[in-house]
Amino acid sequence: MVVKVLALVFIGLSIHILIGKLNRFSIMPEGPEIRRAADRIGKALIGRTIESAKLPYVTFLGREHLIEGQTVVNVTSRAKAMLIRFENGWTMYSHNQLYGRWTVNLVSTQSKSRRSLRAEFCTSKHAIRLWSATDIDLIPTAEEPLHSFLARLGPDVLDEKVTSEVLQQQLLSKQCFRKKAATLMLDQRSFAGLGNYLRSEILFAAGIHPDDRPCDLPAERLVAWAEAIKSVTVRAYKKGGVTVPTHIAEASKARGEPRRTWRHYAFCRNERPCLTCAALIVRLRYGGRRLDYCPHCQASHR
Numbered sequence: 001m002v003v004k005v006l007a008l009v010f011i012g013l014s015i016h017i018l019i020g021k022l023n024r025f026s027i028m029p030e031g032p033e034i035r036r037a038a039d040r041i042g043k044a045l046i047g048r049t050i051e052s053a054k055l056p057y058v059t060f061l062g063r064e065h066l067i068e069g070q071t072v073v074n075v076t077s078r079a080k081a082m083l084i085r086f087e088n089g090w091t092m093y094s095h096n097q098l099y100g101r102w103t104v105n106l107v108s109t110q111s112k113s114r115r116s117l118r119a120e121f122c123t124s125k126h127a128i129r130l131w132s133a134t135d136i137d138l139i140p141t142a143e144e145p146l147h148s149f150l151a152r153l154g155p156d157v158l159d160e161k162v163t164s165e166v167l168q169q170q171l172l173s174k175q176c177f178r179k180k181a182a183t184l185m186l187d188q189r190s191f192a193g194l195g196n197y198l199r200s201e202i203l204f205a206a207g208i209h210p211d212d213r214p215c216d217l218p219a220e221r222l223v224a225w226a227e228a229i230k231s232v233t234v235r236a237y238k239k240g241g242v243t244v245p246t247h248i249a250e251a252s253k254a255r256g257e258p259r260r261t262w263r264h265y266a267f268c269r270n271e272r273p274c275l276t277c278a279a280l281i282v283r284l285r286y287g288g289r290r291l292d293y294c295p296h297c298q299a300s301h302r
Contacts, residue, residue, distance in 0.1 A: 028098050031158050031193025032237035034077040037102050042075035044104050044126040045084065054120040059137045066090050066138055067121070079153050079192035083144065084121075091141045092119065095149060100133025153192040157233045167191070168226035171214045181225075182210035182286045191229060198236060200267035200292045201243040202228045209300040210284060210291055216301045243267075248275060266292045 029037070049071050053064045070086040077083065082102075084092040094100065100118075105111065107127050115131035122128075130136065135149070144150055155162045155170060170176055176190050184190055185199035194202070203210060206228035207221070214222060236243050242263045244252075252262035252275075260268045265275055270283035270292045279296040 028195060029080065029096055030195030030198055030236075031077065031079055031156070032198075032233060032241060034080050034082055034096065034193075035158055035237050036240065038075050038077045038082050040104060041082075041084070041102060041128055044128055045072040045075055045121065045123065048072055048123040048125075050086075050121050051124060052122045054117065055138075057118045057134075057136060060119065063138055067092070072121075077158070077193075078144075078150055079156055079188055080195070081149060085141050089141050091139050091144055093137050093139055093144075093147060093150075094119075094130055094133055095135035096133050097135055100135075101131045103129050103131065105129075152189055154188065154190045156192045157229055158193055158237060162230075164223075164226045164230045167229045168222055171222055171226060177214050179213060180210065181208050181212050182284075182291055184214075186289070193233065194229070196289055196291075197241070197243070197264065197267040198233055200290075201236075201264055202232045203291075203293060203298060204266040205232050205243075207298055209298045209302070210286070210293055212301050218301075221301070244275070266294060268292065 049069065050067050051069075053068050055061065055064050066088070067086055067090065070088050070090075072084060073087050074085040075083070076085075081093060081095045084094075086092075096102075101115065103111070103113070105127050107122055107125060109127070111127070111129065113129075113131055117129060117131060118133055118136055119130040120127060137147075139147060155166055157167070170190060171184075176184055176187075179187070179190075181203055182199070185194050185202060186196070188194075202208075202225075206225040208217070208225055214225075217225070232243055242249055244263065244265055249262050261272060266281055269275075269281045270290075272281055273279070274281055274294040274297060277294065277296045279294055281292050281294055284291045284293065
């Protein structure tokens, strides 16, 4: 009996350690990654008719008839959510969270994934599948602004209409003016689509200390912050998550740096020399989430 109990304890601890390791190395996709996924899926779906659909997840059961035979008119993203819109006025909403993943294959390609299938759309040529995500639903397109997640979002940084001037006014708004930068850059109600790596990279680019608040900073620093929010996020979208110029990335590769470090100025470069001033990048944690910054380039104004 004692042996069985010890064996169960050992198995439980092993599972706990394994989950911890998976969580450690899993990164939630941020706005740029979801927008790139939307672009890829849009190429396969927009203007195409859904010839067959599988919707095995609980929020979809029995609703295949809403999209079968329908043409996809638009695929886009809103912050970290993807929206697939059909000609009959319905939208598939999905949020990948930590483990969700979209795949695009030819219809003739047999899927070998061991993940849990959440949705499958087949056109005459492609099979588009969503795996593992749990925050998904079919909603009337006209009611998108009322959705519980979408309704709470602030300005979407990747939206072409959201300029650096709009973002500067957001920094000056009552809801943002007295919040720490480290908190503000992850608040989806303030700046939609930002996440952990973008937070570190934006604050580095603008020279903002993680504990500084908009109310602590001079006007020119707020302008730089707003411009960095836009430019760093757009670069990450265009360059597949890379936030440094090509020549800097190539120089870091030539030094033998791994991908997780050569892609960025600060994020995941903790205990490495700053690429601007050579001071060591320091890692902080806010609410258990890592933030990397340069104490010299990002001196506090408080």
